[in-house]
Amino acid sequence: MLELAILGLLQEAPMHGYELRKELATKLGTIRAAISYGTLYPTLKRLQTAGWITAAGNADADVVPPLTSKRGRVVYKITAEGKERFAALLAQAGPETYDDAGFGVHFAFFARTDRATRLRILEGRRRRVEERREGLRDVLSRASDRLDAYTLELQRHGLDACEREVRWLEELITNERSGRSPSGPVPPEESVPADPGPPEDRH
Amino acid sequence: MLELAILGLLQEAPMHGYELRKELATKLGTIRAAISYGTLYPTLKRLQTAGWITAAGNADADVVPPLTSKRGRVVYKITAEGKERFAALLAQAGPETYDDAGFGVHFAFFARTDRATRLRILEGRRRRVEERREGLRDVLSRASDRLDAYTLELQRHGLDACEREVRWLEELITNERSGRSPSGPVPPEESVPADPGPPEDRH
DNA sequence: GTTAGCATGTAAGGAGTTACATGATTTT
DNA sequence: AAAATCATGTAACTCCTTACATGCTAAC
Numbered sequence: 001m002l003e004l005a006i007l008g009l010l011q012e013a014p015m016h017g018y019e020l021r022k023e024l025a026t027k028l029g030t031i032r033a034a035i036s037y038g039t040l041y042p043t044l045k046r047l048q049t050a051g052w053i054t055a056a057g058n059a060d061a062d063v064v065p066p067l068t069s070k071r072g073r074v075v076y077k078i079t080a081e082g083k084e085r086f087a088a089l090l091a092q093a094g095p096e097t098y099d100d101a102g103f104g105v106h107f108a109f110f111a112r113t114d115r116a117t118r119l120r121i122l123e124g125r126r127r128r129v130e131e132r133r134e135g136l137r138d139v140l141s142r143a144s145d146r147l148d149a150y151t152l153e154l155q156r157h158g159l160d161a162c163e164r165e166v167r168w169l170e171e172l173i174t175n176e177r178s179g180r181s182p183s184g185p186v187p188p189e190e191s192v193p194a195d196p197g198p199p200e201d202r203h
Numbered sequence: 204m205l206e207l208a209i210l211g212l213l214q215e216a217p218m219h220g221y222e223l224r225k226e227l228a229t230k231l232g233t234i235r236a237a238i239s240y241g242t243l244y245p246t247l248k249r250l251q252t253a254g255w256i257t258a259a260g261n262a263d264a265d266v267v268p269p270l271t272s273k274r275g276r277v278v279y280k281i282t283a284e285g286k287e288r289f290a291a292l293l294a295q296a297g298p299e300t301y302d303d304a305g306f307g308v309h310f311a312f313f314a315r316t317d318r319a320t321r322l323r324i325l326e327g328r329r330r331r332v333e334e335r336r337e338g339l340r341d342v343l344s345r346a347s348d349r350l351d352a353y354t355l356e357l358q359r360h361g362l363d364a365c366e367r368e369v370r371w372l373e374e375l376i377t378n379e380r381s382g383r384s385p386s387g388p389v390p391p392e393e394s395v396p397a398d399p400g401p402p403e404d405r406h
Numbered sequence: 407g408t409t410a411g412c413a414t415g416t417a418a419g420g421a422g423t424t425a426c427a428t429g430a431t432t433t434t
Numbered sequence: 435a436a437a438a439t440c441a442t443g444t445a446a447c448t449c450c451t452t453a454c455a456t457g458c459t460a461a462c
Contacts, residue, residue, distance in 0.1 A: 002450090016413075017415095020415080030358055036450075038416080038451075039449075040417065041416085045415095073414085074413090109353075137234060140230060143229060153385035157371055158233030172356075205422085219442090222442070246421095275441065275442080276440090276441065
């Protein structure tokens with residue numbers, strides 16, 4: 001999850017850890033609270049070791065000693081392998097892809113996903129939420145007499161949220177099928193807006 | 204979280220692990236997927252060591268060799284210390300009490316919580332959700348131009364869910380203040396429906 | 407020149423998962 | 435008696451957190 005999110009954000013622009021954390025918080029604010037540094041920095045090191053990102057900014061790095069940013073900061077940049085990795089993570093869908101968190105992260109990077117994959121993920125998520133919805137309906141119809149009023153109220157509220165999300169997903173799926181971007185008229189471009197040559201890099 | 208839920212369920216009736224898992228799934232179906240055995244059994248052992256529950260059912264246990272259930276099963280029962288522990292966990296409110304999961308578990312056992320605590324938790328949760336809501340509003344008003352349509356749609360959907368939950372909480376708080384049980388006319392009893400004999404004061 | 411906040415990291419540990427191993431009971 | 439399902443458990447691991455330690459940079 002974090003790996004996907006970091007690679008996705010670094011594809012938009014090189015950043016240092018602190019900044020990354022803030023961007024993560026705004027982009028994934030709906031999904032989860034801000035990540036802690038205790039996770040962020042070790043993960044960045046891991047991605048670096050794997051060759052998916054490079055670090056630059058202070059004495060030990062290869063190039064750019066005191067250039068892109070102030071000393072002390074370490075600016076991370078995605079590599080070509082990192083972009084491949086990101087694309088692979090985005091497209092592959094295991095069961096965790098349809099969890100609240102997994103779906104949220106995938107959705108947040110839909111602008112870099114092709115339409116077929118978007119549809120696959122939206123439909124998978126819909127199936128997942130429908131299953132949960134059916135489970136809640138079953139409980140409410142079959143076990144409502146042995147559950148207390150508060151527990152029932154919780155289930156009702158959960159059921160309502162499921163129904164609402166299914167409707168939301170239906171709408172998104174319809175839009176995807178007819179080529180519209182979410183709640184907007186028509187997208188000027190189809191998927192993966194960046195990536196040809198370096199448009200926004202060099203900063 | 205799990206600890207609270209297990210103690211709460213065992214307060215309703217003695218159960219073996221497998222059963223506990225199913226009950227957990229129906230009671231907390233809105234909150235999280237079913238717990239895995241790899242967590243459940245070690246946790247049961249831990250609660251046992253702490254003296255909050257006792258195990259009975261097969262050769263090594265103190266009493267009841269082939270009585271309450273079939274051999275092989277281990278039936279767990281809450282102890283007096285366990286009930287105290289449960290009450291303490293229910294009443295104490297750290298920051299995690301207002302998370303999705305923490306709030307859900309506390310709410311699921313509101314029937315065993317006194318009204319003052321219920322109000323405190325509902326209000327804490329409301330504050331938490333309002334904060335998240337404000338964060339999302341800020342992002343939508345301040346950063347909407349540098350975020351893509353999908354990310355924005357995610358934030359909008361999240362904001363909607365927050366607003367909805369706040370309204371739900373408001374309603375529950377109002378009901379609590381006026382002495383009504385959730386979405387029902389009037390409760391016949393006030394909190395702690397089980398637990399005859401000494402009402403949990405003691406100590 | 408000292409406080410506040412930006413920025414990077416490590417160590418220890420919590421809370422759970424999956425995969426595996428095993429056996430008892432019920433159904434076919 | 436074979437297959438399905440109920441039932442208990444362990445080992446290794448993942449992903450994340452909190453608490454701590456440290457240094458740089460800007461503001462007062």
